[in-house]
Amino acid sequence: MKFTELKGDIKEGARGVYLLEGDDAYFRSRGEEMIKSAFLSMPELNYSSFDGEELKGQSITSLTSALKNYPFMSEKRIVKVSEFFPSESDYETYLKPLFSDFPSTAILIIVNSRGKKGAELKRKSGVTYVDCSKAEAETVAKWIYITFKNAGVICSAALAENIAAYCLCDMARVSVEVRKLIDYKGRGELTAEEVDSLVYKDADYRIYEMTNAVSRKNYTAYCMIRSDLQSKGFDEISIINGLLSYFRNILCAAHSRLSDAEYAAANSSKEYAVKKSREQARSIGVRTLENYEKYLYSAVSDIKSGKITPSGALLECENMIFFVGKLN
Numbered sequence: 001m002k003f004t005e006l007k008g009d010i011k012e013g014a015r016g017v018y019l020l021e022g023d024d025a026y027f028r029s030r031g032e033e034m035i036k037s038a039f040l041s042m043p044e045l046n047y048s049s050f051d052g053e054e055l056k057g058q059s060i061t062s063l064t065s066a067l068k069n070y071p072f073m074s075e076k077r078i079v080k081v082s083e084f085f086p087s088e089s090d091y092e093t094y095l096k097p098l099f100s101d102f103p104s105t106a107i108l109i110i111v112n113s114r115g116k117k118g119a120e121l122k123r124k125s126g127v128t129y130v131d132c133s134k135a136e137a138e139t140v141a142k143w144i145y146i147t148f149k150n151a152g153v154i155c156s157a158a159l160a161e162n163i164a165a166y167c168l169c170d171m172a173r174v175s176v177e178v179r180k181l182i183d184y185k186g187r188g189e190l191t192a193e194e195v196d197s198l199v200y201k202d203a204d205y206r207i208y209e210m211t212n213a214v215s216r217k218n219y220t221a222y223c224m225i226r227s228d229l230q231s232k233g234f235d236e237i238s239i240i241n242g243l244l245s246y247f248r249n250i251l252c253a254a255h256s257r258l259s260d261a262e263y264a265a266a267n268s269s270k271e272y273a274v275k276k277s278r279e280q281a282r283s284i285g286v287r288t289l290e291n292y293e294k295y296l297y298s299a300v301s302d303i304k305s306g307k308i309t310p311s312g313a314l315l316e317c318e319n320m321i322f323f324v325g326k327l328n
Contacts, residue, residue, distance in 0.1 A: 001129070001130055002130075003022075003024075003027040003030075003131060003132050003135070006031055006034060009128075010034060010035065010038045014035075014038070014107055015107070015128040016099070016104075016106070016108065016126055016128075017102065017126055017127045017128060018035060018107070018109045018110065018127075019110045019112070019127050019128065020032060020109065020111045020132050021110075021111075021113075021114075021115065021121075021129065021130070022114075022131055022132030024134045024135070024170070024171050024172070025113070025172050026171035026172040026174075026175055027133075028111050028113065028132045030171075032080065032111060035078070036078060039075070039078065039107055040074075040076065040078045041073075041076075042072060042073065043078075045071075045072040045073075045074075046071045046074050046076070046078065047077075047078050047080075048066050048079050048080075049080040049081070049082070050063055050066075050079070050080070050082070051081075051082060052081045052083040052084030052110075055081065055086070056086075056090065060086065060090060060095070061094065063079065064094060066079050067079050067098065067102075067103055068103055069106075070105055071105055071106075075105065076105060076106065076107050077105060077106050077107070078107045078109060079106065079107070079108050079109070080108075080110075080111060081109070081111070082111045082112075085117070085119075086118055086121075088118065088119045090119070091118075091119035095124075096124075099126040099127065100125065102126055134169055135171065136169070137161065137164050137165065140164040140171065140174055141160040141161045141163075141164045144160040144163050144164060144174065145160040147178050147182075148160070148178065148181075148182065151182045152187040153181070153185050153186075153189075153190055154188065155189075156190075159190060159195050162199075163195060163199055165205060167205075168202045168204055168205055173202070177200070180198065181194070181195070181198060181199070184198060203232065203234070206228060207242045207246075210222055210225040210226060210229070210239075210243075211242070211246035213225060214243065214246070214321060215283060215284060217322060219322045236303075236310035237303060239314055240300055240303075240310075240314055241300065243296055244293065244296040244297060247289050247292050247293045248293060249277060250278070250280050250284075250289065251286065251289050251293060253274055253277040253278050254277070254281035254282070254286050254289070255286075260278070295317065295320055296317055299313040299317050
């Protein structure tokens with residue numbers, strides 16, 4: 001199930017084994033909190049945790065024994081294990097017998113930040129898999145909208161989407177920014193000016209905005225974003241590398257013969273992002289992009305060899321991109 005479905009599932013009753021797995025730290029920690037809040041009482045007596053890296057072979061019995069202990073004056077005992085990736089043989093020997101006849105008085109929470117080689121726990125019988133991967137922008141925006149609504153703050157769908165984008169859909173950051181806005185606003189309608197002035201835009205998002213300004217040949221917007229990035233610690237080489245990475249990415253998308261969906265799947269990207277990259281590549285011109293890439297790569301090399309200063313190299317790159325125009 002998706003993380004967003006966990007709250008409703010908990011209302012139906014406890015599961016024996018929960019696997020909270022994915023790269024969003026907020027979803028993992030929030031999921032654990034929700035399960036504990038619903039089913040754990042007297043945590044000092046009925047809760048224990050293990051480091052999964054230390055559980056190999058015979059040592060897994062310490063985990064299984066903890067789950068078989070009866071809770072003290074409570075219906076459930078909860079055991080958490082972090083970053084737990086047992087081998088298939090360890091699963092068959094120590095976990096399968098337990099999972100097939102799981103104690104009704106226990107709950108096991110497995111919290112993994114990523115998948116890893118070994119037994120594929122999410123496909124094992126008795127395991128309730130909760131997908132804690134980063135959510136789609138639409139899901140994050142919906143969460144933002146509902147959270148504001150519940151707090152008495154009116155936030156338009158467009159502003160919710162902006163907040164999600166500024167935070168790159170990282171729920172740990174989104175939750176902090178939303179709480180900050182709620183504390184600031186109290187009640188009433190949130191404005192675009194308040195969001196833009198109060199929400200910190202992730203540096204990667206600003207790079208994205210800067211490269212979009214490049215694709216539109218909007219030098220004024222580019223300069224404003226570049227100055228903002230430099231005020232936050234980005235130096236000239238970082239700016240040049242950001243532009244170089246942008247040109248390389250859209251060139252790769254343009255050269256690939258895979259469909260948008262196939263290319264997105266192969267590169268852990270979104271189909272819409274691939275489509276936009278190819279549109280930008282066509283707008284600029286593949287041949288021009290290739291020349292831009294070579295020029296910026298040479299600029300980085302010249303900086304490293306001492307042939308030019310970083311500030312001089314950046315000025316030359318900007319002049320070439322915005323004012324020289326398409327190259328032969």
